[in-house]
Amino acid sequence: MIRPLRAEDLNQVVELWYCTSVLAHDFIPQEFWYSQKQAMHDIYLPNSNTWVYEQGDCILGFIAYYQGFIPALFVSPNAQSQGIGQQLLDSLKQLHNPLQLAVYAENQRAHQFYLKQGFQEIERRVCEHTQHDEIVMAWQASA
Structure with a gap:
């Protein structure tokens, strides 16, 4: 079931994200991700519109939306390739059009997923936080 993020979900969602x-992103030091955990908990997730995919009492994935941008779409590693990411993305597409996101160029699996979901590359740039190349992608519903 997809539902809005609740305050009591934050710890579980941040751990899933981490x-x-x-x-x-094994090409980025683990210490970077660890250094971002508190900001995810206190700033990024609370200031985004976020939905979770819940099965039983377990959150298996989540998607965040902020001003036309998808800053996060993550699915638990043991639940990937089961359509959860696509369901989260499809639910967001029903609410917002157009959408943009950035994906690390080295994360080829995620890049291919977004291409299959109808996103197109619009820009390549260097991430200011990690200095790794990222691809900005956009999706817009056809008229």
């Missing part, structure tokens, strides 16, 4: 970030 563990998944470390695995998906």
Whole structure:
């Protein structure tokens, strides 16, 4: 079930984000992700519109939206390739159009996922926080 993030979900969602970030971005030192945990908990998630994918009492994924941008879409590693990311993205597409996001160029799996979901590359740049190349992608519903 997809539902809005609740305050009591924050710890579980931040832990999901952290563990998944470390695995998906092995080209970035783990210390960077650790250094961002408190900001995710206190700033980024509370100031975004965020929805979680919950199964039973377990949150398996989440998506965040902020001013036309998707700053986060993460699915637990043991729940990936089961359509959860696509369901979260599809639910957001029903609410917001157009959408943009940035994905690390080295994260080829995520890049390919977004291409399959109809996103197109619009820019390549260097991430100011990590100095790694990222790809800005955009999606817009067809008329």
